[in-house]
Amino acid sequence: MATTAFVEFSVVVRPQSNFVNTSYLQQLHSHRPFLSLSIPKSTAALSFTQSLGFGCGIERQQCDRRDLVQTSAVRELAGSLISAQGHRFAIVVARFNDLITKKLLEGALSTFKSYSVREEDIDVVWVPGSFEIGVVAQQLGKSRKYQSILCIGAVIRGDTSHYDAVVNAATSGVLSAGLNSGTPCIFGVLTCDTLEQAFDRVGGKAGNKGAEAALTAIEMASLFEHHLKPLQ
Numbered sequence: 001m002a003t004t005a006f007v008e009f010s011v012v013v014r015p016q017s018n019f020v021n022t023s024y025l026q027q028l029h030s031h032r033p034f035l036s037l038s039i040p041k042s043t044a045a046l047s048f049t050q051s052l053g054f055g056c057g058i059e060r061q062q063c064d065r066r067d068l069v070q071t072s073a074v075r076e077l078a079g080s081l082i083s084a085q086g087h088r089f090a091i092v093v094a095r096f097n098d099l100i101t102k103k104l105l106e107g108a109l110s111t112f113k114s115y116s117v118r119e120e121d122i123d124v125v126w127v128p129g130s131f132e133i134g135v136v137a138q139q140l141g142k143s144r145k146y147q148s149i150l151c152i153g154a155v156i157r158g159d160t161s162h163y164d165a166v167v168n169a170a171t172s173g174v175l176s177a178g179l180n181s182g183t184p185c186i187f188g189v190l191t192c193d194t195l196e197q198a199f200d201r202v203g204g205k206a207g208n209k210g211a212e213a214a215l216t217a218i219e220m221a222s223l224f225e226h227h228l229k230p231l232q
Contacts, residue, residue, distance in 0.1 A: 079223030085116035087147040087221045089123075090140045094153035094189075096129035103202035104152045104188060104210030111214035130155050130189050131166050134173020141181025147221035149177070150213055153189035154198055167191045184220035188213030 091108060093101050105124065112122060123146075127136050130153030137149045151174045157163045170189050178185035188210060192198040200206040 077223065077227040079219035079221070080226070081115070081215065081219055081222070083116045084112065084218040084221065085118075086121075087117065087218070087225065088121045088145060089117065089148055089150060089217060089221070090137075090146045091122065091124045091150045091152060092133050092137050092140070093124060093126050094128070094130045094133060095126050097154040097156060097198070100154035100190060100195075100198045100202055101152055104154070104190070104208070104213075107203065107208030107210030107212075108150055108152065108188070108214040108217075111211040112218075115218055117218075129153070129166070130170040131173075133170055133189070134177050137174060137185045138177035138181050141177055141183030141185060144183070146183060147225055148184045148186060148217040149181075150186045150217045151177075151188055152210060152213070155189065155191050156195055156198060157193045184217065184224055186213050186217045186220065 089112060091105065093105050095101070109122070113119075123140075125136055125140065127133055133151045133153055137151050140146060140149050151170075153170060155163060155166050155170065167189075171187065174185050174187045174189070190198050190201055190209060192201070201209045
């Protein structure tokens with residue numbers, strides 16, 4: 001078991017301003033050191049400055065570099081986007097605003113194909129609207145048949161507060177589905193102020209958000225499968 005060595009430090013006050021009361025400083029220096037600290041020897045030399053016009057330097061009295069603790073390499077985990085072959089995916093799609101959601105689905109399917117996901121490894125589940133996505137995604141996740149669940153919907157702002165209720169329910173529903181099932185559930189629900197904004201995001205000038213969500217599903221599936229798989 002490693003032990004911790006300690007080094008003695010003393011705080012010394014040095015003037016940094018012409019406006020400092022020199023007689024007060026002389027009193028302070030007559031009582032040096034007025035503060036001593038013991039900190040781990042592995043800690044690097046420190047310095048700090050007070051905003052009141054005093055410079056407080058910490059003088060290191062002893063240090064042996066041979067006693068510095070060597071840190072081990074940090075382990076980094078990440079999902080792969082090289083290939084998703086062999087992984088199974090479910091796509092939950094809201095039928096409401098299907099002019100938008102069908103294009104999101106097309107973008108997602110195209111991306112899965114580009115990353116070697118077989119058609120037989122993809123199940124598409126239709127639900128009435130974005131409000132219903134969460135509960136279905138959670139059941140699919142709990143089935144343990146899929147490495148990731150992609151949730152697709154479109155909510156367009158109207159004249160009432162219904163928009164906010166649906167958006168909040170869809171967002172929390174997808175989040176809860178992933179947390180409760182242990183399977184990554186990817187949020188691919190568009191929340192737009194106008195229909196024009198929605199079309200911009202299904203193949204227009206803002207790209208296809210369904211394709212982007214599919215990439216997220218692939219990466220998360222890889223991360224869970226190779227690094228975060230629950231113990232059986």
